[in-house]
Amino acid sequence: MKTTIDIDSKEVGRWIEWLAAFGYTKNGGVTRLLYDENWRLAQFSLLQKMKECGLNPYLDGVGNLFGRLEGTLQEEKAILTGSHIDTVIDGGKYDGAYGIIASLVAVNYLKERYGLPKKTIEVVSLCEEEGSRFPLAFWGSGSITGKFTKDDCHELYDTKNISFSHAMLSMGLQTEREQVKREDIDCFIEIHIEQGAVLEKEQKSIGIVSHIVGQRRFTVKVIGESNHAGTTPMPYRKDSMHLAAELITYTLNQVTEIDSQLVATVGKIIASPNVPNVIPKEVTFTLDVRHHQEEVLDFFCGKIIAYFKQKSIESGMNVEWEQWMDVKAVAMDDRLTKLAHHIVQEMEIPNRTMISGAGHDAQVFGTYCPTALLFVPSAGGISHSPKEHTDLEDLKRGIIVLIEFLQRLAY
Amino acid sequence: MKTTIDIDSKEVGRWIEWLAAFGYTKNGGVTRLLYDENWRLAQFSLLQKMKECGLNPYLDGVGNLFGRLEGTLQEEKAILTGSHIDTVIDGGKYDGAYGIIASLVAVNYLKERYGLPKKTIEVVSLCEEEGSRFPLAFWGSGSITGKFTKDDCHELYDTKNISFSHAMLSMGLQTEREQVKREDIDCFIEIHIEQGAVLEKEQKSIGIVSHIVGQRRFTVKVIGESNHAGTTPMPYRKDSMHLAAELITYTLNQVTEIDSQLVATVGKIIASPNVPNVIPKEVTFTLDVRHHQEEVLDFFCGKIIAYFKQKSIESGMNVEWEQWMDVKAVAMDDRLTKLAHHIVQEMEIPNRTMISGAGHDAQVFGTYCPTALLFVPSAGGISHSPKEHTDLEDLKRGIIVLIEFLQRLAY
Numbered sequence: 033m034k035t036t037i038d039i040d041s042k043e044v045g046r047w048i049e050w051l052a053a054f055g056y057t058k059n060g061g062v063t064r065l066l067y068d069e070n071w072r073l074a075q076f077s078l079l080q081k082m083k084e085c086g087l088n089p090y091l092d093g094v095g096n097l098f099g100r101l102e103g104t105l106q107e108e109k110a111i112l113t114g115s116h117i118d119t120v121i122d123g124g125k126y127d128g129a130y131g132i133i134a135s136l137v138a139v140n141y142l143k144e145r146y147g148l149p150k151k152t153i154e155v156v157s158l159c160e161e162e163g164s165r166f167p168l169a170f171w172g173s174g175s176i177t178g179k180f181t182k183d184d185c186h187e188l189y190d191t192k193n194i195s196f197s198h199a200m201l202s203m204g205l206q207t208e209r210e211q212v213k214r215e216d217i218d219c220f221i222e223i224h225i226e227q228g229a230v231l232e233k234e235q236k237s238i239g240i241v242s243h244i245v246g247q248r249r250f251t252v253k254v255i256g257e258s259n260h261a262g263t264t265p266m267p268y269r270k271d272s273m274h275l276a277a278e279l280i281t282y283t284l285n286q287v288t289e290i291d292s293q294l295v296a297t298v299g300k301i302i303a304s305p306n307v308p309n310v311i312p313k314e315v316t317f318t319l320d321v322r323h324h325q326e327e328v329l330d331f332f333c334g335k336i337i338a339y340f341k342q343k344s345i346e347s348g349m350n351v352e353w354e355q356w357m358d359v360k361a362v363a364m365d366d367r368l369t370k371l372a373h374h375i376v377q378e379m380e381i382p383n384r385t386m387i388s389g390a391g392h393d394a395q396v397f398g399t400y401c402p403t404a405l406l407f408v409p410s411a412g413g414i415s416h417s418p419k420e421h422t423d424l425e426d427l428k429r430g431i432i433v434l435i436e437f438l439q440r441l442a443y
Numbered sequence: 444m445k446t447t448i449d450i451d452s453k454e455v456g457r458w459i460e461w462l463a464a465f466g467y468t469k470n471g472g473v474t475r476l477l478y479d480e481n482w483r484l485a486q487f488s489l490l491q492k493m494k495e496c497g498l499n500p501y502l503d504g505v506g507n508l509f510g511r512l513e514g515t516l517q518e519e520k521a522i523l524t525g526s527h528i529d530t531v532i533d534g535g536k537y538d539g540a541y542g543i544i545a546s547l548v549a550v551n552y553l554k555e556r557y558g559l560p561k562k563t564i565e566v567v568s569l570c571e572e573e574g575s576r577f578p579l580a581f582w583g584s585g586s587i588t589g590k591f592t593k594d595d596c597h598e599l600y601d602t603k604n605i606s607f608s609h610a611m612l613s614m615g616l617q618t619e620r621e622q623v624k625r626e627d628i629d630c631f632i633e634i635h636i637e638q639g640a641v642l643e644k645e646q647k648s649i650g651i652v653s654h655i656v657g658q659r660r661f662t663v664k665v666i667g668e669s670n671h672a673g674t675t676p677m678p679y680r681k682d683s684m685h686l687a688a689e690l691i692t693y694t695l696n697q698v699t700e701i702d703s704q705l706v707a708t709v710g711k712i713i714a715s716p717n718v719p720n721v722i723p724k725e726v727t728f729t730l731d732v733r734h735h736q737e738e739v740l741d742f743f744c745g746k747i748i749a750y751f752k753q754k755s756i757e758s759g760m761n762v763e764w765e766q767w768m769d770v771k772a773v774a775m776d777d778r779l780t781k782l783a784h785h786i787v788q789e790m791e792i793p794n795r796t797m798i799s800g801a802g803h804d805a806q807v808f809g810t811y812c813p814t815a816l817l818f819v820p821s822a823g824g825i826s827h828s829p830k831e832h833t834d835l836e837d838l839k840r841g842i843i844v845l846i847e848f849l850q851r852l853a854y
Contacts, residue, residue: 228674245673249719260826261708261731262656262800263639266699268824273709274695280688288677297672298684299719301712301726308660308710308729315712318719320672389673413679415671 034380037435039141041428047133048427051078052125061122061418062129065165065190067095067199074117078132078157085140087155093212094175095159095205101139103152103442109218111442113139113434114156116172116393120164124420126225130408130427132157134223138435142443149442151218161393165190165199173396178213219368220397221437223406223430225422227390229413237429239386239407240372243324244395245295246361248333250319252279252340255350258305258313269311270349273303276315279343279351283319283336290332293387294323319353324361324387362395365402372404375436381429406433445791448846450552452839458544459838462489463536472533472829473540476576476601478506478610485528489543489568496551498566504623505586506570506616512550514563514853520629522853524550524845525567527583527804531575535831537636541819541838543568545634549846553854560853562629572804576601576610584807589624630779631808632848634817634841636833638801640824648840650797650818651783654735655806656706657772659744661730663690663751666761669716669724680722681760684714687726690754690762694730694747701743704798705734730764735772735798773806776813783815786847792840817844 054077055062055070064070075097082089082099089099097117100110115131135155142149158176163169166188174180185196226232231239256272280298287296297320303312319336323329337353344351369385376383386407388395394405408430411421465488466473466481475481486508493500493510500510508528511521526542546566553560569587574580577599585591599607637643642650667683691709698707711729730747734740748764755762780796787794797818799805805816819841822832 226674227671228676229670229679230674230676233679247673259640259824260638260801261710262658262706262733262802263637263641263826264706264800264824265639265641265704266706268640268644271695271708273691273712277688277691277695277709280684281692284682284685284688293676295673295675295677297682297720297722298688299672299714299721299723300717301684301714302717303710303712306711306713309708309731310710311708312710320720322673389675390671391673413670413675415674 033429033432034378035432035436037141037432039137039428039431041424044133044137044427044431045424047137048125048129051129051133055119057122057418059122059418062119062125063121063123064117064119066118066160066171067203068165071118072203075157078117081136082155085136086143087139093205094171094200095203096172096176097157099136099155101143101149101153103149105150107151109216110152110154111218111221111438112154112156113221113438114158115222115224116158116161118160118162118164120162120416122418123416124418126420126422127227127415128161130225130422131223134431134434137431138438141435142439146439146443151442153438153442158393166196170393170396173393175212176214176217177396177400179396217401219365219402219404219441220394221368221404221434222392222394223408223434224392225415225420226407226410227413227415228410230386231384231407231409232411232413234384236382236384237409237426238376238381238383238433240369240376240383241364241388241394241405241407242369242385243364244362244388244392244398244405245322245324246326246329247357247359247391248321248329248355249357251316251354251356252319253314253316253352254279255314255352256312259311261309261311264311270347271311272315272349273312275343275347275349275351276317279340280317282339286332286335291323291328294328294332295389296321322389326361359391362398364394364398364404368402368404371440372406372437375433375440379433379436381433406430444840444843445789446843446847448843450548450839450842452835455544455548455838455842456835458548459536459540462540462544466530468533468829470533470829473530473536474532474534475528475530477529477571477582478614479576482529483614486568489528492547493566496547497554498550504616505582505611506614507583507587508568510547510566512554512560512564514560516561518562520627521563521565522629522632522849523565523567524632524849525569526633526635527569527572529571529573529575531573531827533829534827535829537831537833538638538826539572541636541833542634545842545845548842549849552846553850557850557854562853564849564853569804577607581804581807584804586623587625588807588811590807628812630776630813630815630852631805632779632815632845633803633805634819634845635803636826636831637818637821638824638826639821641797642795642818642820643822643824645795647793647795648820648837649787649792649794649844651780651787651794652775652799652805652816652818653780653796654775655773655799655803655809655816656733656735657737657740658768658770658802659732659740659766660768662727662765662767663730664725664727664763665690666725666763667723670722672720672722675722681758682722683726683760684723686754686758686760686762687728690751691728693750697743697746702734702739705739705743706800707732733800737772770802773809775805775809775815779813779815782851783817783848786844786851790844790847792844817841
């Protein structure tokens with residue numbers, strides 16, 4: 033790696049462990065859910081750290097934490113860099129947390145080395161991204177970008193039947209709040225763990241994301257007839273398991289035929305009555321489809337739904353499908369992406385352009401302001417697990433790239 | 444129907460309702476489990492009925508109830524006719540019960556019309572067939588034929604943790620019992636509802652069973668790798684759901700290619716972790732295969748297992764299978780089956796030879812003494828359900844055939 037920037041990777045490791053302590057689980061993971069006690073401790077401890085780093089910290093009305101380093105040009109707009117503070121239940125130490133720490137370490141480094149930037153930089157610890165507590169995700173970035181308002185949360189309850197409003201109030205955050213949506217964001221820069229194994233398998237240190245995929249999710253229900261496994265000859269059967277297996281096989285076989293970057297997953301299946309000696313009356317399965325081009329998603333979904341219809345007619349069974357998620361693909365900013373490429377090439381860091389198959393805050397910002405998303409490798413591609421891990425040297429390389437990136441943008 | 448025999452079908456209906464009252468459920472079904480209170484009431488009320496019909500009733504050491512009509516030839520051997528008194532949970536009024544009632548009505552008719560038979564006839568209400576309370580089925584017929592001894596039940600417990608021995612003792616039936624196995628059975632004649640829809644669909648009134656199928660049951664486990672549904676490109680996946688769907692599709696498609704009387708069922712499927720956005724690590728499914736010829740079962744099972752092995756190698760995933768049931772096919776007695784055919788042809792009753800795809804007490808007796816099994820239609824093929832139903836005229840026709848059958852054998 034060719035650069036004059038140097039940071040202490042052990043120090044980065046200490047930051048990771050420090051933040052992971054807020055919500056550390058007995059399995060070695062982290063559970064830090066929106067507005068819970070660990071979330072509060074983490075956000076307020078980060079606020080203190082920002083202060084110590086010479087940033088001007090403040091919380092907005094939904095609990096997003098910002099640490100502001102005022103630019104000398106006194107422009108209105110600010111460069112935002114960070115990620116989310118919340119985790120899934122028993123998640124890892126790196127998902128979201130790394131992006132916040134990387135931003136804080138980077139801005140601190142720049143301030144120490146170069147003093148105040150020309151453009152204002154704000155490190156952000158977004159309050160929520162995972163949707164782990166309430167049935168709503170991207171609450172932090174969604175509030176800043178105006179995608180969500182307080183009306184979107186009033187009717188929501190967590191699994192303990194605590195209302196969203198009550199949870200927010202308990203943190204001293206009013207739901208009848210001042211404007212949280214911002215009009216002064218110049219761009220958003222996020223660094224995140226890959227949560228997949230592509231960088232590791234290809235021995236790359238940095239992934240530069242060109243697109244975040246669109247996601248469509250379906251529930252497919254095959255309705256046959258329940259009958260005795262011994263006394264019903266094959267021609268008399270309406271075997272929902274047989275048809276479901278055919279639909280799943282066809283669907284997943286089609287994926288690689290259509291596009292090498294298309295992915296589809298049948299993650300969940302429920303048969304009824306689900307006993308060995310009864311022909312299942314009903315089999316329900318989910319289908320998760322992702323690609324960064326709407327037309328590919330359209331083509332694939334159209335093709336399999338045509339097949340479902342055809343098989344429904346042929347078999348005399350009902351096949352019902354319901355789409356319950358439709359997230360559009362988002363392109364990252366071309367200028368920022370080119371800058372990232374330029375930097376990693378100059379630094380001679382092994383890198384690749386990537387499509388992000390997972391959702392990120394950068395996806396919400398990407399439709400609102402110029403946005404860049406960088407990945408560092410995930411060991412074994414494991415994420416949302418206590419086993420989530422990224423080597424210290426990879427964490428360090430990511431921060432060095434981020435430092436250089438912010439330096440070019442703000443100084 | 445050409446016959447001089449006539450019985451009152453309404454009277455048969457009253458018998459069915461009378462027996463169904465012991466264990467009647469709120470859904471309109473019957474729950475009468477081995478050695479429970481309803482079982483006891485049913486068995487002792489039947490004993491009383493047998494007495495009223497002029498039979499000599501007695502219970503054996505495991506609770507099988509016999510009603511004996513002594514033959515004038517004073518031979519040692521007895522013709523046994525009947526079925527089982529127990530039901531599945533919330534089962535129907537006909538499964539088992541019809542065979543007992545039919546036998547009792549038939550023997551009573553013969554005694555009234557012709558007096559004592561030459562050969563001894565015993566009506567039997569077998570204590571257990573379904574395996575609904577303890578993990579053991581065919582306890583009644585298995586005890587009579589010596590397939591089971593008291594040693595087979597000592598370690599068994601029901602879902603309320605009541606031991607088999609305790610349940611039996613509470614009925615006054617000692618487990619340290621006298622010999623229950625009998626050496627004096629001439630033949631066993633059972634009439635039963637079909638529990639399938641073949642007779643109904645083909646508009647036949649009587650099924651004459653030539654074989655009871657052999658059954659093999661397997662659990663198949665496909666072990667892949669759990670990964671993020673978005674961040675794992677298709678070539679990097681070890682998707683256990685995809686492979687399981689292929690194996691199920693192949694298996695069930697093969698059935699009709701191999702033999703028209705072969706049946707196979709995948710009744711149960713469990714995926715892990717079973718969430719929409721995670722590639723399943725493991726999918727486990729059951730496979731139930733039935734046919735009346737061992738060589739067909741061998742060929743089918745051999746073929747699919749070869750395919751499992753091939754796909755396991757191709758996919759780099761583990762496919763494990765375990766066979767946990769291997770019940771051999773049993774042929775019914777040729778002479779008795781021919782006699783049954785002769786009778787239904789003489790009576791001009793629409794009939795067909797059938798393979799029984801379900802297990803019956805006749806299967807246990809069939810390896811021990813000459814055995815015949817007759818079926819009457821099941822409405823819609825429904826069984827093991829409160830909706831189980833057979834028309835009174837069908838019940839009546841079955842009893843008339845049984846009367847003629849017993850008359851030819853015993854008088």
